[in-house]
Amino acid sequence: MRLTRRARLILLGAMTPLLAAVMVALFSASLQGPSIDTLYRLREMVHGPKPAPSPSPVVVVGIDEETYRRPPFAGTPQALWGPKLGKALAGMLDGGATAIGLDLVHPTSVETLIPGFEREYLLTLRRGGKEGRLVLAKVQHQSNPLMPYRGYMIAAGAGNIRSVNLVEDPDGVLRRIPITLLVTDSQGGPPRPEPGMAAEVASRALGAPLVRDADGGLSLAGYRLPGGTSNRMLVNHATVAGAIPTYSLADLHACAEAGNTAFFEKHFKGKAVMVGTVLDVEDRKLSSNRWVTKPEGVNLPERCALPVVSDLYVAGLRRDSIPGVFIHAAAISNLMARDGLAETGAPVGFGLILLLAGLAAAITLATRPALAALGLLGVVALWSGVAVESFQAGLVLPYLQGVVGVALVFPLLLGFRFAVLDRDQRRIRNAFKLYLPGSLIDDMIASGQSPSLGGEERELTILFSDIAGFTKMSEGMEPEALVLVLNRYFTVMTDIVEAHGGFVDKYIGDAVLAVFGAPHTLDNHARAAVDAALAMARAMEEDPTLLATDSGRGSARIGLASGPALIGNIGSPRRFNYTVMGDTVNLASRLEGANKYYHTPMMVSGETAARHGDPDAFRPLDIVQVVGRGEPVAIFEPLSDARRADPADRARRAAYARALADWQAGRFDAAAAGFRDLAATDPAAATMLRKAEARCGHAPEPGWTGITALTEK
Template identity: 80%
Template sequence: MTLPRRVRLVLLGAVAPLLAGFLALAASPALQGPSIDSLYWLRERLHGPRPAPDPSPVVVVGIDEETYRRPPFAGTPQALWGPRLGTVLGAILDGGAAAIGLDLVHPTSVETLIPGFERDYLLTLRRGGKEGRLVLAKVQHQSDPLMPYRGYMIAAGVNNVRSVNLVEDPDGVLRRVPLTLTVSGSDGQPKAEPGMAVEVASRALKAPLERAADGAVSLGGYRPPGGEGNRLLVNHATAPGAIPTYSLADLFACAEAGKADYFAKHFKGKAVMVGTVLDVEDRKLSSNRWVTKPEGLNLPDRCALPVMSDLYVAGRTRDSIPGVYIHAAAISNLMARDALSEVGKPAVAALVLLLAGLAALVTLAARPPLAAACLILLLAGWSGVAVEVFQAGLVLPYLQAALAAVLVFPLALGFRFAVLDRDQRRIRNAFKLYLPGSLIDDMIASGQSPSLGGEERDLSILFCDIAGFTKMSEGMEPEALVTVLNRYFTVMTDIIEAHGGFVDKYIGDAVLAVFGAPYAIDNHARAAVAAALAMRQAMADDPTLLATSSGRGSNRIGIATGPALIGNIGSPRRFNYTVMGDTVNLASRLEGANKYYNTALMVSGETVRHHGDPEAFRSLDIVQVVGRSEPVEVFEPLSDARRADPEDCAQRAAYAAALGHWRAGRFEAASSGFRALVAGDGAALAMLHKAEKRAGHPAEPDWAGVTALTDK
């Protein structure tokens, strides 16, 4: 038993989203990271760069290129920088910094070789650790961690060392910062220890890190959205220079100059991260990799030294950032309480299925082109919603839901093609060789079979015939002749349809085409003329068209514009969607008139008026065709190449002048004008013959320059 179409439609509307949603959810872990990165990019496009909190709760002291280039650091091994680093740290502590984190791991020291060399540095570490404002860094490896030099840890205090580990996502991008890490306690048992960012933020806020029974942590009443594994999803500020960065070289010179006010102004109450800010060292891919900014912009006021020239390449952006900025951004999120939060798995599944269901609805409710446009609008709307929610700090499954919606489209279309549209295809296949596709679409949409009837409409009719067909076909076998004609008709039909027309019928070696029906187009006369020029160009581009051993045929085209009757004409048992009327006859006569003027294209004056660009034609003559009492002015369409050719333009102007003499009855002047053009203009030769016959005779009183054509 075959299910009704409506029931099958409902089943498809349920099955396609479920299948697409299942596939999208299966890919969700791999898509979540790029989804977050995409939201950063979209947020930047819609809202511009995200600013940091004002004032920024965290700053960075950078060991940058300038530090390596300036004395006293330049030329000195970094292992000997301890006393100078201690000078800067001491000045920052004196300035009232709330907490300092060193994103540096120095496992060795020259103190073992030069006793007393780092005495002042060690005293500064002792002071910072004793006051609870200094945190040293370690790196947690597979087994034993990489620890600072033992003397540094003793000076600062072994409880003031925290891990600076950053855990990459499976695609190698750092998007999350561990809130806690599992380390071995003094008793050898595993325990949870705060990471560097949490420790610095905790000390800056003077709020201890608290751990709930479910393992989640809170800081000063703020429960960071740590997600799986207590990893904070960093919400980067993407404005240029969002995290104020100070050069270690400038701060050392500032401290040496005794400018304590500078340190108080810029560091009081701040969380400070000290780390490497270089072009090549310790750079990481992060979630803001697609919206990074040129470095060296919006730097804070300098203290003692100007920014070195040629330090930054203007406008240069990179997809990686120094790792210290990831820690600093996490500290800022913890202190400002604006970290990113991800929706839970049930919400992810619900949103994916919702978007897949909406995509199925628009796919099944409209024809494929309109459904595709609606799908694009749906995805644009989803992007807008996801970005606005992201702006508020919540991450939706952006790419997962978008993928589900995109997958629904081919799934639903495939089912429609295989099952739902079977009846429609049967109707289309039955009539496609006899009716235009647009009429079949109307018939299918209405659910009705075609019926007799017609209407009068303003149309442009194109009539194309093969010149030299008899000679071309001489001696050819019927099968070979049909092959040549079929290839020619295929090329011509494709051109006509590409320009919005449809082929009414083939009459022997002729083609009758209609522009402006069944559906109206913006300018049917312009479309018909463009098609005619393209048909002639196709003949020029492919010398094998209509080529046979007996010679090559060519085509002549006539176009007329005006009212015509179009519709289903015939008997109730057999009819055609066709066109008839005086405009059709005129197009046929104009095609034949080409041979009198040695032209290939000829259009009526009404076609020129509907076309709207008189410069695209040249006037040939005024003719009276067989079977029509009213004369009609005829024109030759011009290709773009002819319109742009200065020589051709001059010849057309000369032809127009001679034609003016002809119409005014000045036959000797007309003869002289046309005679000068006959070498390269077949129409001028035809007009010359007519002018010479009348030369020496005065024009009749009712002379209007009309040429009566006696043949069809």
């Protein structure tokens, strides 16, 4: 069974979005990372930089360029920094830091060479470990992890060592932190989950353990961690400059040396602390906020003992990478402030993409490609707004996936339309465009059905045009040359008819039959037809080559009539025409012929003049009774704009109207006198003069109405 066009549209509108959504879903994982990065950028454009929680629950102690430059660190091998680092750690512990994570792995120590050199450092590690406020770092490998020096592990305690591994996405960008990692114990038992550095520090700072829920997800202090059973949380970076307060290790060491415990209490009490490298080149990572990073060294916290090194930072310099310790710190802040980013699951994401693709399909199928493209831009803009506001609220929608889905639907549907749907439209249009009006073909295409027999009676205006002097014009012409002349004339006349809302029903020899008011209605079909007739006459005046031959030039006569007519597909099931028939058609043809009697280029029926609505657009000619019609009809001549604006012509028309009134009243002598004054310049007046003179000196017959009976068609 052949589907209708509407059914195929519905099927195409349903299948194309599904195809686009499936195609996007296949590459969704690759698009998710750039989508998140784009949302960071869009969020900042709309809402500005994301502020950090106030006050920040986490701070960073940076082993920075300043630390390497200032004594006692400057010129000292890093292996000998243990006692200095321990002094700063002790200050933080004394100041009330709730948890300290060391994002440093020192697998060796000078303690083996210089016994007692790191005694104070080891005691600080022991204190922090016993109090549950210190976490050392290890780097988890596939087999043997990179562990801290054994003495450090013994001092801090084996249960206070956590992995600082960060897992990159396939494009090399760090967007998520592992909440837990699988580790293997020294006895070679099965792998077991262990909290990562960020989760461990946040857990100790909050004083609450990490809990695995029944469905495999994780919770911390009643906060259901985003990331589901994958145990990877998407980091929600604060993007204002200096979002995470960062202190220089050099300044804190000097502060501890000075015994300024008040500074440590003010800035570290109740805080989670991450200690790590924050250099220009070492341990820098690409993160999801890489397109909205800020210059470093801005909004630094209060200093304790040392001023900021003046040439440490380059003003305005932005880098697309950040030190890894800041990723841990941002994750700890998310866990403690409960503002991590949650990602939609695959089913919800697919549903959203399918919804957007379906909307795009509806717009694409509902309108022209140019307007559809604008509509799709509007859909993308709306989707961008929804995605940004959701991102601001902590929910990551599949933004780029949705955009790609919308973008895929447009070419897919256009291709399908051209190859499948529009092919049938083109076939129908090409098959019928030479025989049916364009508007009727459009209706056929919209309905998906071919034309069928049937007609209706409608109020129409019929224009009938014929070539005066056609026989003389065509004498001696070769048939091919005559056809060329006629075709050019018909082309010009047809274009004028269609430009005024009508259509050409047929060509009858050298005649044109045009219809106004069907198949689609016009606000005023009589006015449209009159305007078309005047335009046809004007075209003949402006182009002297129309109907010009060596034997002379033809001229056009036009008749117009308005009234009821039968129009529709008339004929047999195997062959029919969309045509018009009825008394109104016959009247238009008779009025065209009546122009020969009155020597006028065009005339309209009284009904047409009345429907036109502007009495000043015509001059009355006479009342006639045409061949084959019992009822008389008033006839009028349409006036061009030039004639309406000419005072002399206006005066002549008034004189003609007075003479016509005398004629119709039976005052033949007065009528003849009036027409005589106009006959030299007005062929219609000359015709009326002959009729009036034939009756001069005679009284009108009883029942005289002034009707002229025309005996020729």
